Amino acid sequence: MQSERLKRFREYMEKNNLKVTVVIDPENQYYFTNFYAVVYSRPIITLIFLDRVEMIVPELEKLHAQEESFAEKIYTYGEVPYFHNDAYTILKKILLDISGRIGIEENRMPLSLFRAIFQKFSVIDVAPYIEKMRMIKDDEEIKLIKKAAYLADIGVKNSIEFAKEDITELEIDAAGNHAILREAGLKFPNFRLSLFAMSPSGSQRTPLPHVFSTSRKLRKGDIIIHSRQVSLNGYRAECERTFFLRPLKKEHEEIFQVMIEAQKIAEKNVKDGIKAGEIDLIARKIIEENGYAQYFPHRTGHGVGLSVHEPPYIRFDSDTILRENMVITIEPGIYIPQVGGFRHSDTLIVRKNRGEILTNISRDLDYLAR
Template sequence: MVDKVADKLARLRAQMANEGVDLVALGPGAHIQWLLDYHPYPDERMCLLLIGPNHHAFIMPALNADAVREHTDIEFFTWADADGYADALTAALQKVAPEKVNLVSLDETMRADFALNLLTALPGAKHCFTERSVGPLRMRKEHDEYLLLKMNALIADDAQQAAANAIKPGVTENDVAEAVKNHFIAEGAKPAFDIVGASENGAFPHHHTSDRVLKQGDTIVVDIGGFKQGYPSDITRMVSIGEPSEEYKKVHAIVEAAVQAALKAAKPGVIAKQVDDAARSVIAEAGYGEFFTHRAGHGLGIEIHEPPYISASSDVVLDEGMVFSIEPGIYLPGKFGVRLEEIVILRADGPEVLSDRPRDLVIV
């Protein structure tokens, strides 16, 4: 049986060598979760996983050591509250780091004091973030990750149906969100977020679901996600109470065309910003460019938002195994918003959409 942690560490060290990284420092969070399938409790006490060319070790608060030991046999350099972390940090660096650290790759999500105190202990070292170490490895999903993401996508498909079933005049946005949460829970998933935005509220891309009462003629953005077995879902569909306006139908069709253009553009070897441009160009040419106010997508994995980001500024070269959203939108202030979102995994011949649910407007 393959030792997944050993395999990931070997690939990480190869990545470090290619990038000239002497030391990787990860705080409790998604990067350690990816590596170990577990991460220590995050608090104000310095806790770092240090990975060098040949050795790796934790700087570990003594308070948490016994609990973490149940999940890993990696060497610990422990420190107690009464003594402080300095000696443990020095000892860990002596074990793990080369004599001269020129470049350290920092977990961009770690506490600022962890990062600054580590850099102080490495005089003369330059730093980068994990786009030159763990990041590229996390972007390329393995088959077991794909299976978990696919499972979550299908749960979210049914949660969208639960939302549609709940939508009718007289209920609130929060009532619809509750139906979604109940479905996730019934499927053994943990609800992660819900954006239920009726008509004018749908024009706010990150609307906070409210007690706004739904009425005949509303068009509703339903953007939802949950977690099961450590991986998430994220899907956006549209629902209308009764037949929508001709303007709405026009905008919905433009957004759908933008999704299709982005799906067609997404292939291995393509730069992420080209996928964003494919979606954005459709919307701009239709005269709604100023109303598409966010990037076309984001990566999805252990986190709901992670690299690669499908934005106008992203030079990431897309590759097989990358998972990301395609979610163009048009938001007309005071009227409505339309967003359609798919999660895809990139294959050799293009994207595989994880959802089985059509993007057609659901009319209730």
């Protein structure tokens, strides 16, 4: 599938008269070459030419890049006495021969690198085009996202069922992580996984939509938002559930039902051809009608794929038309200071007449009040 992507991207390059594109964003590099390094304190650079892909990597990544990347040529730089040079010197040398326009990602290009190398060239910003390409997932990407969603469900289920009084937020996350890893070992051997979870708990922390889990211990009557992304070979799915340790407060239950209602209606409206902004307004209307307008401070969802958040954004003012094989989350939330936060998130594939929901752990209080 990468070859198909490269073909399309090269058509765009030809149309825009680009001799080469210098890709520095790790996700975009992976998207085109299948190579993803673990750390980036040493630069890694991909050059897409019309007839080949070249890559500059640190010597210690050479074998790794040879095994995993589709690059036709790999340059390496060393940091040891008998072999030392640096990535940017190699890049400069390669670009010396270029007479013509160069594609760069302006939102990823640090000013220092631009000044050191690209200032004297004619550049154009290719980031928006790559972003657009990445919005529509191909079959291989959808297969991975489905697997990731399957694992995310297992994680959420096990995390929720492990939670009880005196267990910490971090332990909730760990229980689900462990279940995912066990399942992945059985079902998806030799895949690369990465897990992210956060489980703010209590009336102080759940109103904060994004916080890291801490070693805070759960108490009776707590509300908890368990958020989880699983990535399988880089491709992500997200599942989030709000749940409760009994006794369940009346006020919590009421707000929870409004949130559920908003999520269900938004999910029901997902399909090819609808504006992203419209979905947001549909969810927002339910929450507003119930008097919580000012407690829903974020968009209804976002695209998901190689990035945690990526376009299309399901935001009231987005004119982006949802198209088949986009993958998005739907997650309207209500956050009331000192009371609690309420949010479920599901991952959906946009299909012709509907949204195919990939994450299926129960959304209802029967299961979620424990």
